[in-house]
Amino acid sequence: MDFKKTKGLTDAPLHYCPGCTHGIIHRLVAESLEELGVLDRTVGVASVGCSVFTYNYFNCDMVQAAHGRAPAVATGIKRARPDDIVFTYQGDGDLAAIGTAETVHSAARNENITIIFVNNAIYGMTGGQMAPTTLPNQITQTSPYGRDVTVVGYPVKVCEMLSQVDGASYVERVAVNNVKNIMKAKKAIKKAFQNQIEGKGFSLIEVLSTCPTNWGKSPADAIKWLDDNMATYYPLGVYKDKEATKND
Amino acid sequence: MAKVTFNEDRCKGCGLCVTACPKKLVQLSNRMNSKGYHPAEITNQEACIGCASCAIMCPDTVITVQMK
Ligand SMILES: Cc1ncc(C[n+]2csc(CCOP(=O)(O)OP(=O)(O)O)c2C)c(N)n1
Ligand code: SF4
Ligand SMILES: [Mg+2]
Numbered sequence: 001m002d003f004k005k006t007k008g009l010t011d012a013p014l015h016y017c018p019g020c021t022h023g024i025i026h027r028l029v030a031e032s033l034e035e036l037g038v039l040d041r042t043v044g045v046a047s048v049g050c051s052v053f054t055y056n057y058f059n060c061d062m063v064q065a066a067h068g069r070a071p072a073v074a075t076g077i078k079r080a081r082p083d084d085i086v087f088t089y090q091g092d093g094d095l096a097a098i099g100t101a102e103t104v105h106s107a108a109r110n111e112n113i114t115i116i117f118v119n120n121a122i123y124g125m126t127g128g129q130m131a132p133t134t135l136p137n138q139i140t141q142t143s144p145y146g147r148d149v150t151v152v153g154y155p156v157k158v159c160e161m162l163s164q165v166d167g168a169s170y171v172e173r174v175a176v177n178n179v180k181n182i183m184k185a186k187k188a189i190k191k192a193f194q195n196q197i198e199g200k201g202f203s204l205i206e207v208l209s210t211c212p213t214n215w216g217k218s219p220a221d222a223i224k225w226l227d228d229n230m231a232t233y234y235p236l237g238v239y240k241d242k243e244a245t246k247n248d
Numbered sequence: 249m250a251k252v253t254f255n256e257d258r259c260k261g262c263g264l265c266v267t268a269c270p271k272k273l274v275q276l277s278n279r280m281n282s283k284g285y286h287p288a289e290i291t292n293q294e295a296c297i298g299c300a301s302c303a304i305m306c307p308d309t310v311i312t313v314q315m316k
Contacts, residue, residue, distance in 0.1 A: 003300040003313040014308055018285070019262030023307025179268055179301045212262075219262040 008034040012056045019219020021209045022050060024176045025118055025185075026057055029089070032190040033060060036197065042085040043077050045070040047099075049091035050124040050211075068099025071106035074113045085196055087114040092133040093123040096156045100132075103158070103204075110167035110201040114192045117158060117204055120211040121230060128214030132156040135233050140214070155233065159206050163239035169201040171240040175208035177226045181236070200243060208234060250298025251314045252290050259310045261285035265302035271295055274302050 008030025016022045033039050042060035046052055048067035055062030065073040070088035078086040095103050095117050106113065122140055123129040130140040130147060133155050137146035147155075159173045170192060174185035185207055192203035208230050210222035217225055238244070259281060265288050266274045273295055276286040288310070290296065303311035 001298060001300045001313065002315055003303040003311070005309045005312070009309065013258055016307065018260035019264055019307065021307055023309070024305070027307075027309055179304050182304050219264055220267050223264070223267075 006031040006034045008032075008039055008059050010057055010059050014057060015053060016050060017211075017213045019210065019212045019222065020050070020124075021176045022118060024182060025116065025207050025209060026054065028176075028182070028186045028189050029087070029116055030058060031186065032193050033058075033085070035190065036085075036193055038085045038193070038197065041083060042087070043081070045074045045077070045086070045088040047088060047090040047094040048125070049094050051089050051091060051118065052125065054089050068094050068097070069102055070094070070099065071102040071111070071113065071115060074115075075106055075109070075111050078111060078113050082112075085114075085193060087116060087193070087196075089116045090118065091124065092117070092119045092121065093126075093129075093131045096132045096158055100156075104162070104165065107162050107165045107168040107202050107204065110169060112196055112199055112201050113203075114196050115202075115204040116189065116192075117206045118209045119158070119206050119230075119234065120209040121155075122211050122214050124211045124214055128211070133158075135229055138229075157234065159204070159234075159239040162204060167202060168204070168240050169242045170195050170203040170238075171206075172238045173206040173208070173234060173236050175226065175231055175236055177208070177210070177223050177231070184236075195243075206234075208236075249294070249316055250296045251293065251316060252296055252302065253312045253314075254288055254290075255310045255312070256287045257282045258308050259283075259285060259287035260308060261287060262307065263288070264305045264307065265311060268301040268305035270299065270301060271297060
């Protein structure tokens with residue numbers, strides 16, 4: 001097959017660490033926007049985390065939101081400019097810690113926006129602290145003996161949680177740990193944007209992603225760790241699809 | 249036949265393409281690029297089946313695959 005870089009990405013070199021799968025997810029979002037022909041009417045909302053510089057990488061209009069507030073900013077943009085395609089790109093520290101309220105309530109309101117949620121089970125940008133999504137017993141800078149759930153509680157499973165929110169339209173968890181899963185992730189991300197074009201409301205795609213640097217692993221070992229640990233704790237699949245249930 | 253090209257100076261030598269190639273045709277070279285990484289290269293262009301697995305796995309969109 002022919003493969004060339006999508007017009008949805010700018011020419012700026014990505015600043016991510018070697019082997020960090022943020023770059024794959026960027027490409028899938030950019031390809032989807034290009035293929036749907038909406039690049040010139042898309043507004044992305046960058047969050048705070050390693051992906052803070054996404055505004056340099058996506059070839060569409062971009063806004064930078066305060067930590068965790070991207071869904072609220074996206075809500076405002078979408079309501080003021082309903083014909084624009086509006087998405088957020090948020091890490092797990094951003095979306096599932098400081099931004100939990102914004103996430104849950106934008107889902108409850110069924111805002112017609114698309115959220116790309118990059119779960120790497122850690123705060124990457126700030127040096128590898130424990131996140132709400134850090135796995136039980138996972139070693140991080142702030143859980144040097146492993147996450148002790150009796151002290152700090154259990155990981156937050158965002159897709160499972162949002163599947164119980166009546167407003168949410170489409171919620172799926174995917175991973176970018178191999179070619180087959182990357183193709184599936186692309187399909188989910190594209191569908192999440194297609195839903196918005198058709199006015200179907202709130203779509204969130206959780207993407208399991210690696211952080212080789214803060215996991216202390218080589219890029220290949222990080223992929224394996226994702227396979228063996230993350231994908232078992234966070235099962236892949238569709239957690240909510242209002243459209244599919246309607247047709248049953 | 250397929251032609252695989254690498255935008256070498258964008259490569260960070262992460263090696264994810266090396267593990268993705270089903271024919272084991274991609275390796276990290278001994279050279280260094282302008283970033284100081286060992287860039288990925290293809291060892292046997294003729295044996296490439298054009299599946300683009302390497303390009304799909306690359307986080308930095310370094311790889312282009314062209315069928316001819
Ligand atoms: C209001 C506020 N609180 C805390 C921070 C510090 N901070 C910056 S990024 C970050 C978490 C990033 O983790 P994540 O969202 O998972 O993104 P990643 O880097 O892992 O992709 C935190 C806590 C901040 N910038 N602003
Ligand atoms: S710190 Fe982790 S999440 Fe951030 S760019 Fe590096 S590998 Fe990626
Ligand atoms: Mg994170």
